[in-house]
Structure formats: C-alpha cells, structure tokens
Amino acid sequence: MLNFTDSKICQPLSDNYDDLISRCLNGEVAAEYQLYHRIVPKMYGICLRYGGNETEAKDILQNGFMLLFRHLNQFRFEGSFEGWVQRIFVTTAVNYYRKNLKFRWAVEYTDSGEDKGLKEDALSALSTKDLLSIIQGLPGGCRVIFNMHVIENYEHKEIAGMLGISTGNSKSQLHRAKILIKQRLQEMEKERCLIMLHERK
Amino acid sequence: MKENDPIEHKFRQSFSNFEEEPPSGVWENLQKELHPPLQPGNIWIRTAAFFHLTGKSVVYSIALGGAALGFFVSVAYLALRDRHTIRGHAYSGNVRLHNGSAELFEVADNTIPWDSATHYRSAIIDNYGHFRFAKIRPGKYMLRIAPDRNSEPAKNFLPAWYEQCEDADSCKLIIISNQDISLEVHLIPKIK
Numbered sequence: 001m002l003n004f005t006d007s008k009i010c011q012p013l014s015d016n017y018d019d020l021i022s023r024c025l026n027g028e029v030a031a032e033y034q035l036y037h038r039i040v041p042k043m044y045g046i047c048l049r050y051g052g053n054e055t056e057a058k059d060i061l062q063n064g065f066m067l068l069f070r071h072l073n074q075f076r077f078e079g080s081f082e083g084w085v086q087r088i089f090v091t092t093a094v095n096y097y098r099k100n101l102k103f104r105w106a107v108e109y110t111d112s113g114e115d116k117g118l119k120e121d122a123l124s125a126l127s128t129k130d131l132l133s134i135i136q137g138l139p140g141g142c143r144v145i146f147n148m149h150v151i152e153n154y155e156h157k158e159i160a161g162m163l164g165i166s167t168g169n170s171k172s173q174l175h176r177a178k179i180l181i182k183q184r185l186q187e188m189e190k191e192r193c194l195i196m197l198h199e200r201k
Numbered sequence: 202m203k204e205n206d207p208i209e210h211k212f213r214q215s216f217s218n219f220e221e222e223p224p225s226g227v228w229e230n231l232q233k234e235l236h237p238p239l240q241p242g243n244i245w246i247r248t249a250a251f252f253h254l255t256g257k258s259v260v261y262s263i264a265l266g267g268a269a270l271g272f273f274v275s276v277a278y279l280a281l282r283d284r285h286t287i288r289g290h291a292y293s294g295n296v297r298l299h300n301g302s303a304e305l306f307e308v309a310d311n312t313i314p315w316d317s318a319t320h321y322r323s324a325i326i327d328n329y330g331h332f333r334f335a336k337i338r339p340g341k342y343m344l345r346i347a348p349d350r351n352s353e354p355a356k357n358f359l360p361a362w363y364e365q366c367e368d369a370d371s372c373k374l375i376i377i378s379n380q381d382i383s384l385e386v387h388l389i390p391k392i393k
Contacts (some may be wrong), residue, residue: 058227
C-alpha cells in the first residue's frame with residue numbers, strides 16, 4: 001500500500017503530534033502512517049481489554065482508527081491528543097458492544113464471601129498477560145463495565161449514560177465482574193499450588 | 202480514586218501503560234477503507250467489453266436493467282409490507298411527560314426475555330408525551346422511557362419499563378404480530 005518512493009512519503013519523521021495531525025489533515029498518507037504507528041500499540045492494548053478475543057480486538061481497533069481519521073478535524077489542539085484518541089477508542093469499544101451485546105438488565109448479584117481463600121501473593125504473582133486473559137474471560141457486559149470503571153475511571157453515572165442502562169445495573173455488573181475475577185483468581189491459585197506440589201515430587 | 206480494593210489496584214496498575222503490537226494487515230485494511238482506489242474508467246471499459254464480447258444490444262441491457270430494478274422493488278416491498286407501528290404516550294404522574302426519550306429493545310429468546318434483549322431503536326418523546334416507532338417488524342419488544350435529564354419530571358420520577366416497572370425483569374413484553382399498537386407508559390415516582 002505504501003509507496004516509499006513517493007516524495008510526500010519520504011518527508012522526515014516528526015515527533016510533534018500537532019504537526020502530524022496538520023499533515024494528516026492535508027491528506028499525507030505518510031503522516032497517517034506515522035500517527036498510526038505511534039499510537040497503535042497503546043490503542044491495541046485498550047482494544048484487547050475490551051474485546052473478548054483477538055478478532056474482536058482487531059475489529060474494534062480498525063473501527064477506532066476509521067473514526068479517528070475521519071474525525072481528526074474535530075481535534076481542537078487543546079489538551080492531550082492521546083487522551084482524546086483514547087476516548088475515541090473507548091467509545092468505539094462501547095458502541096461495538098452496545099450493538100452486539102445482550103445485557104442482563106438489573107440483575108442483582110449477592111456477595112457470597114468472595115474473599116475467602118484469596119491471598120495477596122496470588123495477585124502479585126500474576127503477569128499482565130494473566131490479567132488480560134482473566135478480563136477477556138468475563139462476559140461482555142461485565143468486561144466493558146469493569147474496564148470503564150476500574151481502568152478508565154468512569155463513574156457509574158457516566159457508564160450508565162454511555163451504555164443506556166441504569167446506574168444500579170452498572171454497579172451490579174461491576175460487582176458480578178469482581179466476583180468472577182475472584183473465582184478465577186482462586187482457581188489459578190489452586191492450579192499454581194498443584195504445579196508446585198508436582199514439581200516437589 | 203478507588204485504591205481500597207486490591208484487585209482494582211492490581212488491574213489499574215498493570216494496565217496503566219499496557220501496550221501490545223497489533224496483528225499485521227490492520228494498516229493495509231485501514232488504507233483500503235480510507236483511500237479506496239479510484240478507477241472511474243474501469244466500469245465503462247468493462248461494460249463496453251461485455252457488449253462487444255457477448256454481442257448483446259443496448260436494448261437488451263435496458264431490458265436487463267428494468268428486470269433487475271423490478272426485482273429490487275419487489276424485494277423492498279415484501280420486506281416493508283409486514284411492518285407495524287408502536288405509538289403511545291408517556292406520563293409523569295397524571296400529566297403527560299414533556300420531552301424525554303423512549304428506547305425499544307428487541308427480545309429474541311423465548312425463555313428469559315431480558316437476557317436476550319438488544320437495543321433496537323430510540324425515539325423522542327415530544328412536548329405532549331407522544332412517541333412513535335414506525336415500521337417495526339413482528340416480534341417481542343421491551344420499552345423503556347426516561348425523562349430528559351435536567352427536566353422537572355426527572356427530579357421526581359425514575360425511568361420506567363412498560364407498563365410501569367423499575368426493572369426489566371418484571372416488565373411487560375410488547376408483542377407485534379399483525380397489528381399496530383398504542384400504549385401508555387408511566388414513570389415511577391421517586392420515594393422521598
């Protein structure tokens with residue numbers, strides 16, 4: 001796709017987002033390519049958290065970049081560009097699930113002593129990859145709300161507004177997500193203990 | 202910040218700067234969408250080649266085009282024929298709701314309706330509390346109404362599911378089979 005013999009594309013690399021954005025708005029494919037490569041690892045990280053698997057994450061990533069490049073002229077060159085892009089990707093992920101997701105409306109989940117047996121070191125031993133697999137294993141609605149509230153720091157009221165659900169529903173979905181995560185952590189801890197026992201033998 | 206929960210803390214800390222290289226092909230797909238190749242001459246060349254190679258006349262192509270158009274019109278007619286309207290009024294207490302929103306959710310599952318509800322369409326509730334969803338296909342639906350966030354009714358009433366339920370679990374399903382439907386929905390008074 002990219003022809004590196006094109007004079008436009010052979011322009012020097014730029015570290016400045018403002019300059020890159022201006023060049024993108026002028027239709028320079030090279031600038032779009034640079035911008036894409038600078039932000040794509042972080043945005044794909046977001047997409048992986050919101051997507052249930054790599055295919056969904058790839059779909060969200062693609063939709064997010066389409067939205068970004070088509071609405072780049074709406075960036076006002078005020079505040080953080082990365083923050084603005086991040087909001088676009090979160091909105092894209094939310095819309096992706098809003099279209100496809102089947103929410104369990106206003107179901108209350110009871111807390112049944114979920115802290116039992118969960119050790120502090122069980123958490124600290126986990127890598128980001130483990131945590132990602134735990135998030136991806138959550139049901140869609142729980143996953144979106146857990147990401148929005150815990151990692152993106154959205155309030156329940158904002159989440160409810162964006163997803164078209166009640167605040168209570170958002171809270172109960174988050175509660176459910178935490179219970180499922182704790183259950184998964186306990187399972188992983190058991191697996192770890194079994195492996196250690198096996199290794200000692 | 203919600204730092205009390207060790208799980209939240211761990212996840213937040215681990216994903217604050219999380220980055221991952223994307224799979225190949227994303228940039229190429231993106232470029233195809235953003236800058237589709239422009240080949241305006243191709244369609245004429247191909248059309249000319251078609252007539253030249255098949256020996257068909259222009260009249261033949263017009264007849265073919267007419268048949269295709271007729272086919273598409275028939276399909277569109279059949280698709281839209283079996284559609285109905287859901288209309289009604291929303292109330293806050295005994296008075297009609299002034300401005301709000303109505304959202305329609307389609308239910309696919311027969312056993313647990315609220316588990317399979319997907320957002321189908323939104324409508325505005327006007328000054329007279331009236332809302333309308335046109336060209337709705339037959340099926341089961343759930344309806345939710347809400348007052349405008351900063352309006353007077355929002356201070357005293359909660360959003361409601363048809364007929365007057367706070368939770369979707371206990372709401373009444375709207376079944377569209379072969380008729381238009383008119384209904385009334387009441388917001389739920391806040392308990393003070």
